Amino acid sequence: KALEGVGDLTAYALVMAFLRGDFRNSDAFVAFLGMDVHVRDSGTKTGKRKLTKKGDSEARRLLCCAAMAARRSKRWAGVYQAYLDRGLATTQALVILARKLVRIxxxxxxxxxxxxxAPAS
Structure with a gap:
């Protein structure tokens, strides 16, 4: 719960998801939650990239809400703004921030x- 943006419900959802499996690394945990990116490329064609959404939808909703709360903190405001400055949409930046929170x-x-x-930059 000390993690910026993560409240009681989000913390409980993360712990319950963590206890449901034996994950080798954070990539496996992100994929279990359905927050991994599905790439549809073929040859020279670059397709859409979107979330797989295979995991618990309520956990994903809570994590997006946590990312919205975390972006207002000093620690994550600069990270969020850097993604917006790169030209990403607000939803894309929030999903990236939510994935970072999941990995932490x-x-x-x-x-x-x-x-x-870490000290805010």
Whole structure:
């Protein structure tokens, strides 16, 4: 819960999802939640990229809400703005931020450590 933007419900959803499987790395956990990107490329054709949405939809909703809350914090405001400055849409930037939060939460749960935020840049 010390992670910026993550409240009680989101923390419970992440812990319950973490306990449902034995994940080798954070990529597997992100994929389990359905927040991994499905790429549709073929030869020289570059297709759409979209979320697979294979996991729990409520957990994804909570994580997007957590990303919206985290983008207002000093720690994540610059990261969010950097994605917007690169030309990404607000939804794309929020999904990237949500995926970052998932990876941090996975590392905390896997290692059993407390969150030590880096200084805001």
């Amino acid at each position: 939460a996975f590392a905390l749960m896997k290692n059993g450590t407390d969150y030590q935020p």
